[in-house]
Amino acid sequence: MSIKRILTLPGQGQTLPQTYLSQLQKTKSSSDLNIPLLKEQFTSQLGRSFTNKLLQPDPYYSSGDFLDRTSILQPAVVGLTCQIVEQIRRRDEVSLINPDLIMGHSLGELSALHYNELLDLEMALYLxxxxxxxxxxCVNIWGSEYKLKRNRAKFIINCGLMALIIPRTIANPIELIQTELDKSTEFQKAVFIANHNSPSQLVLSGKVEELQKFTKSLQQEYKIKSIPLKSQIPFHSPMLEEAEERFLKVLESQGLFGSNVANQKLKYPIISNLTGKIATTSNEALSNFVQSFSRPVLFMESLQGLKTDFPEDKFEFWSLGPNANVNQGLIKANFAGADRDMLSANEVFSGVEEFEELFKR
Structure with a gap:
């Protein structure tokens, strides 16, 4: 029996505390974090206004308005994740230097590509x-007329996400939900299963009105509870196919993907959200990441695949970065019951106090 060490990196999540990095700068560990470099990279890709708002928030300014925009939140999460992981990796006494595998939740796969040195920090932020x-x-939420006011962002919330809490009595929730969706033409092109997070949690994606109708019917018929998530993007659904196509062209224009680009072996194989299997080459990992824009995150299947591929091993998970506690919770839910003994460790470092303790070691 051996222990497989797995580094997990967070997705966008619902939001990010606007004071996160400004608080982190005040910790005793701030000398270990290359804050000036991160400021420089943020400013280069996102502008000085973004950097100032993230690092020195105005107490009279609504942080929710600023970070509600996924085009702001995604690079913020990737930048913080990459910088924090990099600085921790450089400390020899921390056992994250050589994970056996990396697992990014949705957007976290972009951070995993940076960890594999396929992307530098500036390119990761740009992407x-x-x-x-x-x-x-793609979903025409803001468009070219979007303007951010001091205390309120004006946009139309016509798309979003709903988390489903599945009762234990339902044996095959994915099959059940898909069957219910297929029964109605009203829902077939408006509601989609976006995340297979755990046996007790799925996430639906799509148009808000149809999401509300569909989840209400699930509550009445099957006692499945729903929780609206703070998002205006129908992540991991066919509604984002155009974004997928445009992003692929960006990768090709940057010389990162295509028939003329060398296919490198990954130093740290990535467990793919798209397939639930382990990707070992750069082209495979990039292709999987892009295709996942319009297809569901198979987080539950990914963890089940580990159990199947390494039945005699135990697993040590380290979840790092903002919102990393989400990954930790999902891992715990997927290693419940008879599989609990396969979980050797499930650690998380996502907040200021945790980093203080880590850097005291």
Missing amino acids: ARKRGKFMEE
């Missing part, structure tokens, strides 16, 4: 920004 902008434009 995260493009990904977010293409998604916004």
Whole structure:
């Protein structure tokens, strides 16, 4: 029996505390974090206004308005994740230097590509920004007329996400939900299963009105509870196919993907959200990441695949970055019951106090 060490990197999540990095700068560990470099990279890709708002928030300014935009939130999360992981990796006494595998949740796969040194930090931020902008434009939430006011952002919330809490009595929730969707033409092109997170949690994506109708019917018929998530983007649904196509062209224009680009072996194989299987080459990992824009995140299947591929091993998970506690919770839910003994460790470092403790070691 051996222990497989797996580094997990967070997705966008619902939001990010606007004071996150400004608080982090005040910790004793700030000398270990290359804050000036991160400021420089943020400013280069997102502008000085973005950097100032993230690092020095105005107490009279509504942080929600600023970070509600996925084109802002995605690069913010990627930048923070990459910088934090990089600085922790450089400390020899921290056992994250050589994970056996990396697992990014949705957007976290972009951070995983940076960890594999396929993308430098500036390129990772650039791609995260493009990904977010293409998604916004794809569903026409803000468009070219979008303007951010001091205390309120004006946009139309016509798309979003709903988390489903599945009762234990339902044995095959994915099959059940898909069957219910297929029964009605009203829902077939407006509501989609976006995340297979755990046996007890799925996420639906699509148009808000249809999401509300559909989840109400699930509550009445099957006692499935729903929780609206703070998002205006129908992540991991066919509604984002155009964003997927545009993003692929960006990768090709940057010489990162295509028939003329060398296919490199990954130093740290990535467990793919798209397939639930382990990607070992750069082209495979990039292709999987892009295709996942319009297809569901198979987080549950990814973890089940680990159990199947390494039945005699135990697993040590380290979840790092803002919103990393989400990954930690999903891992715990997927290793419940008879599989609990396969979980050797499930650690998370996402907040200021946790980093203080980590850097005291």
